[in-house]
Amino acid sequence: MTIFPAKLTGLFTAVFLLLLCSGVKAAGVTVFDQVHVLPMHSEQVLHNQRVLVQGDRIIAVAPATELALPDGATVIDGGGRYLMPGLAEMHGHVPPLVDFSGMPARYLDDVLTLYLAGGVTTVRGMLGHDQQLRLKDDIASGKRLGPTLYLAGPSFNQHTVTSAEQARERVRQHKKEGWDLLKIHPGLSLAHYQAIADEAKQQGIDFAGHVPQDVGIEQAILLGSRTIDHLDGYMAALGGFDKALTAADLAPLVALSKKHNVAVVPTQALWQTIIGASDASQLQAYDELKYMPARVVAGWQRYVQQPGGAYYSGDSAAVHAQNRRLLLAELHRAGVTILMGTDAPQLYSVPGLSLRREIPAMASAGISNYDILRSGTVLVGEYFADKDRFGQVKAGQRADLLLLDGNPLQDLTVLYQPAGVMVRGQWLSRAELDTKLADIAAARQAENIR
Numbered sequence: 058m059t060i061f062p063a064k065l066t067g068l069f070t071a072v073f074l075l076l077l078c079s080g081v082k083a084a085g086v087t088v089f090d091q092v093h094v095l096p097m098h099s100e101q102v103l104h105n106q107r108v109l110v111q112g113d114r115i116i117a118v119a120p121a122t123e124l125a126l127p128d129g130a131t132v133i134d135g136g137g138r139y140l141m142p143g144l145a146e147m148h149g150h151v152p153p154l155v156d157f158s159g160m161p162a163r164y165l166d167d168v169l170t171l172y173l174a175g176g177v178t179t180v181r182g183m184l185g186h187d188q189q190l191r192l193k194d195d196i197a198s199g200k201r202l203g204p205t206l207y208l209a210g211p212s213f214n215q216h217t218v219t220s221a222e223q224a225r226e227r228v229r230q231h232k233k234e235g236w237d238l239l240k241i242h243p244g245l246s247l248a249h250y251q252a253i254a255d256e257a258k259q260q261g262i263d264f265a266g267h268v269p270q271d272v273g274i275e276q277a278i279l280l281g282s283r284t285i286d287h288l289d290g291y292m293a294a295l296g297g298f299d300k301a302l303t304a305a306d307l308a309p310l311v312a313l314s315k316k317h318n319v320a321v322v323p324t325q326a327l328w329q330t331i332i333g334a335s336d337a338s339q340l341q342a343y344d345e346l347k348y349m350p351a352r353v354v355a356g357w358q359r360y361v362q363q364p365g366g367a368y369y370s371g372d373s374a375a376v377h378a379q380n381r382r383l384l385l386a387e388l389h390r391a392g393v394t395i396l397m398g399t400d401a402p403q404l405y406s407v408p409g410l411s412l413r414r415e416i417p418a419m420a421s422a423g424i425s426n427y428d429i430l431r432s433g434t435v436l437v438g439e440y441f442a443d444k445d446r447f448g449q450v451k452a453g454q455r456a457d458l459l460l461l462d463g464n465p466l467q468d469l470t471v472l473y474q475p476a477g478v479m480v481r482g483q484w485l486s487r488a489e490l491d492t493k494l495a496d497i498a499a500a501r502q503a504e505n506i507r
């Protein structure tokens with residue numbers, strides 16, 4: 058970590074400073090004053106900065122001594138706190154706009170709020186449904202409060218894909234409808250997967266998600282899956298469900314992943330639960346469960362308490378979990394892009410708040426604090442470079458920011474209770490977040506009483 062010398066970046070900043078110095082009034086500017094900035098394009102902290110935000114953009118980052126406060130600006134006193142980019146959930150889910158499953162009417166907005174309260178300002182939604190693109194637009198235009206969404210369309214699986222030609226048509230349709238990527242589920246044949254991959258390439262749309270059994274991890278990587286989610290495809294190929302693997306066992310697939318520049322979204326904490334390697338009583342004690350509908354939590358509880366446990370279960374769960382840890386460590390060591398994701402809301406992954414379960418799981422694979430932060434910020438910005446600029450604190454980037462009471466490079470737990478969250482320029486103080494969280498918890502309690 059270095060103390061960075063006074064340095065202004067970008068023409069944008071320079072022009073803006075001129076405006077400020079000439080006394081032009083800057084309408085609607087918010088200033089974070091006296092903050093230590095983690096810009097996230099390198100491992101450094103910029104001390105005692107002023108960060109200016111206008112609309113949904115960061116417009117200037119400079120030492121407080123070199124940047125005047127614009128007239129009429131809203132000033133957020135940083136008080137020596139730390140400012141970093143908002144985090145991303147790269148394998149998230151968003152409830153339907155119109156729900157037919159009997160969930161509380163407010164559930165969708167609660168999920169969006171929970172993401173923000175957890176510091177998640179971007180969600181890659183991994184299963185599209187009807188009207189979700191409208192939801193994305195409503196959030197982007199400020200009609201609805203929530204993280205910025207990038208959305209996979211409805212699932213490609215053995216039920217929705219009936220032939221190679223129909224698969225291609227479905228790819229073209231998803232592209233035309235405006236989905237950001239194609240969601241792959243298990244069950245596809247290799248021939249259908251190849252057709253999807255080829256058409257996706259022609260249409261310029263990503264595909265990602267699960268690795269169908271008939272395809273296998275190697276073909277999924279070779280055919281260009283943008284991400285490999287959950288890591289289970291690696292375990293399936295190597296027999297890692299029940300026998301201990303070594304780094305040498307993993308090396309060929311790790312090297313292939315690096316060579317083909319595929320990113321992985323480990324969803325490590327979730328998978329620990331799925332395979333029966335989590336302690337059910339600990340899961341049940343998670344404080345964040347109070348924000349979820351009781352019937353959802355009851356379903357999760359049934360899953361972990363079913364006789365014989367989960368998918369892979371039994372004595373092999375600990376071996377399997379250790380294999381997954383080793384795989385994540387080896388992927389990271391080889392320089393494969395790791396992206397933060399928890400598959401919320403799903404088995405004890407409460408939207409946003411699930412990061413406090415995933416982050417320790419990433420750390421236990423030996424990933425440094427800086428690289429864990431990168432997985433949810435700058436690397437996500439690079440992943441979505443064709444959509445927008447975000448994931449760093451610098452002029453021109455989307456104003457998605459977390460204000461933190463301490464330096465997350467030293468202690469990641471400061472992420473779990475941000476002093477405030479800014480999403481596309483809209484500021485939510487800790488007090489506002491607490492009010493919203495209390496309101497969600499109260500609604501859940503009231504539902505239980507009814």
Ligand SMILES: [Zn+2]
Pocket residue numbers: 148149150183400
């Ligand atoms: Zn999922």
